[in-house]
Amino acid sequence: MIDRIAQLPGLGRPQLPPLPMIRRQQIPEELGRATLLGVALLYLLVLVALPLVIVFVQAFAGGVRSYLAALLDPYALAAMRLTLLTAAIVVPMNLTFGIAAAWAIAKFEFRGKNMLITLIDVPFAVSPVISGLIYVLMFGAQGWLGPWLNEHNIRIIFAVPGIVLATTFVTFPFVARELIPLMQTQGNEEEETALSLGAGGWQTFWLVTLPKIRWGLLYGVLLCNARAMGEFGAVSVVSGHIRGQTNTLPLHIEIMHSDYNYVGAFATASILAMLALVTLVAKALLERRQPELRARAARQAV
């Protein structure tokens, strides 16, 4: 009840009976509230909104023509292609894994389940640079498999497979983390009913489970994709920064920036900023459709 009152427009708190004591407090209280609100909004505007604004201002600093020229630069286009390719490989891989992991964890009991859930979370706790480093240690020239790979002329580090692997690691938990709690709260009853009525396992999954989890799934995919396209640190370690070959969009930004080509850097950045904005809007729409997604948003941000 109190919650509902607090949500009425213009009311921070329930209207109190007009006791004289409380009325006396009201004016300084309103002032204090306004000050706090001002501080909150100012902090958000300066720390969060301004960086977004300056990306677009700087991108168009040289006019629309140089903005477009920067985007149509062959190296920028190659970086865009590689970023899209990486996301197109990584997202389906982590999607499949997420569904499998959620099915096993939410629908069955087994020993070591909590440890498995913790393990799935691990990539979020690891620094992006270390996420790249571990693949260099495995597949790099001085790595475990380096000599063998070299003999067979397979390149992983400083090539596209390394970029895909590092991105997979970094975005690994997104879908699984979204689906596990969702499937756990939904329970098994509908699946069991479908099976008892003679549906097969795959049929049950496609026709019963998938429709139940689709919004959570989409939410996970959305966040996974945003991170896959924007990852910088991990990819930076394994990429080798070969222009036109192993540069993704974020790496292209870095190169342009260190070349003092600010229009180029910010033009490329504006593409990724737009991706972030689209992600946020889609995320807000999904949250409005399924409020419980939002309740988990804090964890998802981890």
Next chain:
Amino acid sequence: MAEAVQTWPTRVGGAASPRGPWTPAEGATRSERQFRVLPGFGLTLGYTLFYVSLIVLLPLSTAFVRSAELGPMQFWHVVTAPRVLASLRLSFGASLLAALINAVFGFIIAWALARSRFPGRRIFDAMIDLPFALPTAVAGIALTALYAPNGWIGELLAPLGIHVAFTPLGVVVALAFVSLPFIVRTLQPVLGDLDLEVELAAQSLGASRLQTLLWVVLPTIWPALLTGVALGFSRAVGEYGSVIFIAGNIPKVSEIAPLMIMTKLEQYQYGQATAIAVVMLLASFGLMFGINGLQLWAQARTRGRRG
């Protein structure tokens, strides 16, 4: 709502939770029989274990094995070298400072969003996720452009003698940017769920606003605040992309630990890079378990309070 956030993902209705929605109260044996009705256990668990081992377990263990090859003496020597030590100190110190700054402002923001209605509230609310959605390289060059001596904010601060870009202060600003959503998003549901009646009761008994805040509100949201700060800190410690542009990367002054790893790698000092990585990994895992414990504590408190 409060519960939803205070529950760590690993616990939501999981095996550890006695209140798992599908666990029948009669006992585990019946429920176990029920689970086996569903197909696909072997396939999904097998695939999950295979994938986790291949992508996470095996590569991560490589780091530990590789650093063990150094030997304890050399390992110690590497991680206590002055330049490395300075970078670790900066990464952890600046992250802590950023998380604490956000503890204050994040609390005010969460409070304002939970308790006030004003035009554009939805937009401000969505804005909080921006640091999470915006690629770190974009954030990095944008913050640098803003805080450079000739930037929009740097220009205002320069006459005051405050230099943000290319100093340790710049590192703090970048880390405050990336860690903000963690703190606000952890606090928001708890604040929204706070019982207004209790606060009003305190005030009707003569407590001032500050007293209400200190003795009524803070004790309730304390676990969430601590969790949010720990989450933000843990994210900030490993942060790389948004920092390296604004930091200036002066050795021993504004060089963060992840960059130190990068530098060692570029010099083909794989062993040294791995040693620093292992120190950071151990800290991250420690934080992860600490946060897990915090969430369990918060959860237990919420349950206790609700009877």
